[in-house]
Amino acid sequence: MDSGDEPVPLDRLSDRFFKYLFAREEHKDLLIAFLNEVLMDLDPDGSARRIEDVAYGDRESSPLYRDAKLPRFDVVARAEDGRVFHIEVQVAKDPYFLERNLYYAAMTYSLQLRKGEGYHTLSPVIFVGLLDFEVFPSAAQNEDYHSLHRILDVRDHRWAMRGMEFHFLELPKLRRRSAGPRTGLDRLLSYLGNAGGEQVMQELAKVDSRVERMMQLESLFMRDPDLLRDYLKDLRDRLDYENSFKWARTDGLTEGLAKGRAEGEAKGRAEGEAKGRAEGRMAGMEETAAAMLREKIDILLVSKVTGLSLDRLKALQARTEY
Structure with missing residues (x-):
């Protein structure tokens, strides 16, 4: 880029940039911090479920059957205790988004066992969806943007079947909130979803070192010609894809x-x-x-x-x- 060119606006929810932040070994601390904020946000026992380390996994799981639909994720990581995390950014609204991610989680859960292994060795699968649309519309002005879904007993809400859980983070609800960011998860998501504009981002960076680090990485990302070229290529392809559907309609x-x-x-x-x-x-x-x-x-x-x-x-x- 020439020095006189206008800076390229960055979509922080883009596939390239999100994976740059969270799917690289050298940035693994950001992923761990993000997952711990998600786990502790709604769960009273969240602090006991903190993770200390993760190992990145294959983002394209092998199908159980020859013609089975192949699951794909933005980030897959396994914690030190065996828990498997699926992290996905979804910008476009998908009418079957819930069914798709239930299918993916169930497939990952079922593919853990090899012949002769016992069911006690199964590890929980935890889905975290960062969504730029509302999957659970609400009329309330300050509705919660984070919802947690588990298999619970309908009478006493006992959580005995702990094999899968689903976290949905709906950014439009976060952006509508009248109060400023309060929790660590609020601050991280406000940065990723650009809730409040750049001035707000600067203020967040002053009180949260993780936001400050992400902003520094963003600057490095935008100055790397290879990363920027791939980002712009993906952006062009996505716009072409969306326009093809618009013109097709x-x-x-x-x-x-x-x-x-x-x-x-x-x-x-x-x-x-x-x-x-x-x-x-x-x-x-x-x-x-x-x-x-x-x-x-x-x-x-x-x-x-x-x-x-x-x-x-x-x-x-x-x-x-x-």
Whole structure:
């Protein structure tokens, strides 16, 4: 970039930048800090569930069956106690987002065991979704942006089946909050979701060293020509992908309207032709009936032959009499 060029605005939720922050061994402390903030945010026992270290895993799990749908994640990490974390950033709203991540978590859970291993060796799978849309819409102004989902007993809410849990972090709800960031998770997500603008980011960096570090890494990211080129390429591809759907919808609508008009015209022509044929047949039948009536053939017999009602024949008879 030339020094006179405008700085490229960074989407902190982009796939490239998010993985740069959280999926690199040299930045592993940021991932651990983020996961611990998530674990402690809603769980009274969260401090007891803190993690000290993680090992990065394969982001594309092998399918259980040959034709099984292959799960993919932004970050996969296993804690020192065996817990498996799926971390995913989702910007575009997906109508089947919940079903997809339940499927992914269940597949990861089931693929842990090898032949001969006992079920007691299974480790919990914890999904963390950072979402730039609302998956659980709410009418409240200051609704909670973090929701935790587990398999609980419906009567006493006992949590006995601990194999999977799901954390959803809905950034639009965080941005709508009237109060400023309060918890560590608030501060980290405010940075990632750019909640409040750059001035707020500077203020957060003063009180949270992790935000300060992420901002420093952001500066390094933007000055690295290779990272920046890959980021811009991904951004271009994503915009092309989104535009292809937009134009496909527009073209589909235009095509649908044209098809609808053509079908309507064809249907109108067919209905008109059918109506014309029916009216022609009726006119011909009435002409036949009138000729029979002029020949003084009994009106009941004319009705049976032509199918015309007596009332209609009587009206026709009145018109044909001289």
